[in-house]
Amino acid sequence: xxxxxxxxxxxxxVIFICSCKSMRETQxxxxxPDAEISKNAKDTLDRRxxxxxxxxxxxxxxxxxxxxNGNIQEYDNIPAAPGLVRYDVGYTVVSIPPxxxxxxxxxxxxxxxxxxxxxxxxxxxxxxxxxxDQDFNRMxxxxxxxxxxxxxxxxxxxxxxDAALRTAQLAFDIHLPITPIMFSWSSNAKPAAYANDEDRVxxxxxxxxxxxxxxxxxxxxxxxHLIAHSMGNRLISLAMLxxxxxxxxxxxxxxxxxxxxxYASLFQLNLAQALTxxxxxxxxxxxxxxxxxxxxxxxxxxxxxxxxxxxxxxLEFRNIDIxxxxxxxxxxxxxxxxxxxxxxxxxxDNIFKYRMNAQQRNIHMEMIGNxxxxxxx
Numbered sequence: 001x002x003x004x005x006x007x008x009x010x011x012x013x014v015i016f017i018c019s020c021k022s023m024r025e026t027q028x029x030x031x032x033p034d035a036e037i038s039k040n041a042k043d044t045l046d047r048r049x050x051x052x053x054x055x056x057x058x059x060x061x062x063x064x065x066x067x068x069n070g071n072i073q074e075y076d077n078i079p080a081a082p083g084l085v086r087y088d089v090g091y092t093v094v095s096i097p098p099x100x101x102x103x104x105x106x107x108x109x110x111x112x113x114x115x116x117x118x119x120x121x122x123x124x125x126x127x128x129x130x131x132x133d134q135d136f137n138r139m140x141x142x143x144x145x146x147x148x149x150x151x152x153x154x155x156x157x158x159x160x161x162d163a164a165l166r167t168a169q170l171a172f173d174i175h176l177p178i179t180p181i182m183f184s185w186s187s188n189a190k191p192a193a194y195a196n197d198e199d200r201v202x203x204x205x206x207x208x209x210x211x212x213x214x215x216x217x218x219x220x221x222x223x224x225h226l227i228a229h230s231m232g233n234r235l236i237s238l239a240m241l242x243x244x245x246x247x248x249x250x251x252x253x254x255x256x257x258x259x260x261x262x263y264a265s266l267f268q269l270n271l272a273q274a275l276t277x278x279x280x281x282x283x284x285x286x287x288x289x290x291x292x293x294x295x296x297x298x299x300x301x302x303x304x305x306x307x308x309x310x311x312x313x314x315l316e317f318r319n320i321d322i323x324x325x326x327x328x329x330x331x332x333x334x335x336x337x338x339x340x341x342x343x344x345x346x347x348x349d350n351i352f353k354y355r356m357n358a359q360q361r362n363i364h365m366e367m368i369g370n371x372x373x374x375x376x377x
Contacts, residue, residue: 051119052096053126054168057139059211060184061087061204062160064130072130075160079186079203087207089136089214093126094168095119102173103330103340105165125164140218148253148352149179149221151212155230155261156197159189170227170339174349178225181215183208185235194299201235209239216250223253225352226279229338230292230306233260237267241274254351255282258338259306261296264315267305272317282320283351283358284308285338289326292335314371321358323347324375343376 062075072090080086097106097120105123108114117124131139143149152170154163163184171180185204187197216224228236236255255275262271275282287293288309297304308315309324316322328341338344350361358374359365366373 050098052172054094054096054171054180056092056094056164056167056171057089057136057179057181057215058092058164058184059087059089059182059207059214060160060186061207062184062186064088072128074128075184077159077186077189079200082203083206085206085210087211088130089133089211090129090131091139092128092164094164095124095126096168096172097121097123100172102342103169103345105169107165123165123168125161137214137218140215141220143179143219143221144177145220146222147177147179147220148223148225149181149215149219150174150225150227150352151181151183151215153183153185153208153226153228153232153235154187155228155232155259156187156194156201157189157191158184158187160184162189166229166339170345170348173339173345174352176349176352178352179219179221183211183235185232187231194296197231198234201231202238204235205238205242208235209243212239212250213248216248216252221251224251225254225256226252227256227258227348228260229258230335231261233257233262233305237262237271237275240278241271244274244277250278252279253281253355255279256338256348256351257282257284257305259287259290259293259335260284260304261293262305263300264303264305264308264313268315268317272320276317276319280319280355281351281357282317284320284322285325285344286322287324287326287329287334287337289329290335290337291333310373310375311368311371314369316371321363321374323358323363324373326375328376341376347376 060075061079063078063080064072065074065076067073100106107122108117152167154166163182167180167182171178186200188200226236284305286306286308288307290306293304293306297307308322309326325337325344328337328343330337330340347361350356363374364377
């Protein structure tokens, strides 16, 4: 194990360099043919004739980076107040280009001789606006009554900008009138800083709990959904465990756990129960060919929840669907397939829209003994 630990930073640097980094995607995904596009998706095609600006509400425990005038310029990759319930709130605006392809974050590429961001070609973070607590609560209160919202929590090796671009892409590709919100914990945004990120994500739990309660209390949202990726699933799971017996109505309906980098046995022990006590339903997207999770398993010497595929093991929980997405690998690592795959994006769309479980959504199912095994084609 010591040998593996020593080699881990080197392996991560080589293998993870384009792993969880949302902003460094280069592989295009062909959009679904018209025959497969839902009515909402066809309506969305009209938006693709022009640049679309998406406003994302945010909370973050990162330290501010200010310009010479004292205005917020960016957020650093270190926590501002580790372990304390202190965090910034505000909104950021991200533009989606007219030629956006579902499942892709278009960014500048030196291979295409693109040295500057172009809103007509790229997904671009346009501005960050820091708000006071009162102004943020007021902005939440001005949300459309009866509309849903989702909170996206990113994984390891992500900057604030990475999280913003991914949140905007999800909001655009999920064809629903839904308010996008993100919580950006202080990931180092460095491939070799995996072990340090494991500490950082735990430090963000108190701030995330307070942020979640704030959104539920002040927003006029009908339902609140959580989408967590990779190590971000530890944040939402640990938060739910800490407030398992808290009586606050968080309005959490659907929880999407994409490629969760969580010790599977620990999730089975107490995290699953805590999640299902706070949410109406949980969907877990897994894949045994996720190279990032395979590397995490080697580091920890424990099976990761996001690796579970065709049994064994047979992990089955009340109000939790585990769906094997092994066939939806669209890039080398296969770690971001939840946001790249049109099949998975459409499934999330249906989860939020119809609030159905996997069986009701007609996800392919096989009975293996008494186990319900769900999978995408």
